[in-house]
Amino acid sequence: MKTRYSFGGDEHIFVEVDKEMSLEAFFKSLAMTNQIKEKNIDGIIEVCPANASFQIKYDPDKIHPNDMMDTLVGIENDVDHIENVLETRIIEIPVYYNDPWTHETLMRFRERHQDPDGTDLEYGARINNFDSVDDFINAHQETPWIVTMVGFVAGLPFMYQLVDREHQIEVPKYLRPRTDTPKHTVGHGGCFSCIYSVRGAGGYQMFGVTPMPIFDPNQKVNHLKDFMLFFKPGDIVKYRSVDRDEYDQILLDVEEGTFEPLTKPVTFVLDDFNNDMEGYNKVIKEALYVN
Structure with a gap:
């Protein structure tokens, strides 16, 4: 799976874990959104999860878009080492x-x-x-x-x-x-x-x-x-x-x-x-x- 990150205007980042639906993609997406919520990152307004993707809404006055993107990539690297247990x-x-x-x-x-x-x-x-x-x-x-x-x-x-x-x-x-x-x-x-x-x-x-x-x-x-x-x-x-x-x-x-x-x-x-x-x-x- 190759995760794709893209900006949606000035306040959103869309994260597509995989183009195809699979349990592996769902588990990775869920793990990432759970980590985002647990970290309580200043500037994040909303996390909207989907089947194998999710979207983040953030305040660019509180966190720079590039920093927000780097934070998400870092979270992906962290969850890649987590066992898929739910x-x-x-x-x-x-x-x-x-x-x-x-x-x-x-x-x-x-x-x-x-x-x-x-x-x-x-x-x-x-x-x-x-x-x-x-x-x-x-x-x-x-x-x-x-x-x-x-x-x-x-x-x-x-x-x-x-x-x-x-x-x-x-x-x-x-x-x-x-x-x-x-x-x-x-x-x-x-x-x-x-x-x-x-x-x-x-x-x-x-x-x-x-x-x-x-x-x-x-x-x-x-x-x-x-x-x-x-x-x-x-x-x-x-x-x-x-x-x-x-x-x-x-x-x-x-x-x-x-x-x-x-x-x-x-x-x-x-x-x-x-x-x-x-x-x-x-x-x-x-x-x-x-x-």
């Missing part, structure tokens, strides 16, 4: 696949889709060479995903599947974006899964919907009272299929303040994962259900 958490996200709300929405926008005669799930299953939609859903929920970026819309997580590239689920975005997407839609575009935190426009394929709130600016939802956004980069997600009855029950539990997401702390070691992806995923998933 103390994080694994989270179970319930998903009502093939739900009536995303189905109604996707059918309204078929003229903008690559396959106007099918559904998003059918299209995703077909182009990823699955025999059925059920097989496709099973593959989607069976492997863990890692959150590599939160943003674009407040609280929206982008997630990268923890499998080798040959087995990653990949689907293109709609030919033209929709003007509507239901709140909490579980979507997919390119190699990324996401959860739409609010209702609005979108272009990702729609596979289902989760009853679990992930963004609450009023901080009234029980598990969002400490912070309005649920996800942060490095979180690991395990989807779990639920039926309509369980979906409705979770909605009721959220409303009554009794719902708590199932989460467990885990240590993710990138080298160990790369050496045995299937075995490592099994260990991570098992950690979620150990008392």
